[in-house]
Amino acid sequence: MVDAALEQIKLLESLDFNLIKISLKAFDVPATIQAYRSMASKIPYPMHLGITEAGLPRTGIVRSAIGIGILLYEGIGDTIRVSLSANPNEEIDAAFEILKCLNIRQHGPILVSCPGCGRSEIDIIGLAESVEREMKGIQRTIKVAVMGCVVNGPGEAKDADVGIACSKSKAALFRKGNVVGTVTGEDNFLSALMAEIERL
Incomplete structure (x- = not known):
């Protein structure tokens, strides 16, 4: 060739x-x-x-x-x-x-999500897919984390601009590893995270 x-x-x-x-x-x-x-x-x-x-x-x-x-x-x-x-x-x-x-060109949001483990009490895959769909129209480069537990979530995704770490009925919203709020009820996790993204 x-x-x-x-x-x-x-x-x-x-x-x-x-x-x-x-x-x-x-x-x-x-x-x-x-x-x-x-x-x-x-x-x-x-x-x-x-x-x-x-x-x-x-x-x-x-x-x-x-x-x-x-x-x-x-x-x-x-x-x-x-x-x-x-x-x-x-x-x-x-x-x-x-x-x-490869950090050659950034275009749109970067989604970080955990694979789920024994500590995961919610449908982390479903939530991550929903977040990805909701972010489709966002052009700016931001890193968003969707994590399956509050034990390791904020620490493991501390370089994320914004993220959510979930338990069965409650989730912590965080920015750069620091918890900035909590959300009650799994049905509210997506909307709360998207609202936090809008505030960036």
Whole structure:
């Protein structure tokens, strides 16, 4: 793949054309990473990153995040495309998440949520999904935490701008690890957190 691309570059350069961007996308993640690494040391042109035919969202996002993420972390790549068998909006969302995870570009809120454990007394997954839906229209970069217990929640998510740590009937609202209020009744947790987000 690298040799073929170098041949094409040589042809374009022989015609005094140098407005070139290189794409070496393939389905095989390790092969793609190796190709881009090899090419990065050989040419001065910008590179477009991606994993082609990555598949449906569940597996395609993982493949793309690993392939694109490793290269970006190494300083390789100028533009990216997440290719999924899905709505193009899902591709865009996945691309932004890759950039956010690497602190390359922040776009919209960052949701931190715990996986739940024996201390969790509420549907933490359902609450986190509801918070994510409610935050869809927010453009500013804020970190929001949804935690399943008041024992570890505020401490574990102390770098969150705002968060909620829940027990069965009561939740603590916190900012930067400091409790700023409490909410009674699981039905009120979502609205209370969203109101706290609005106050930021």
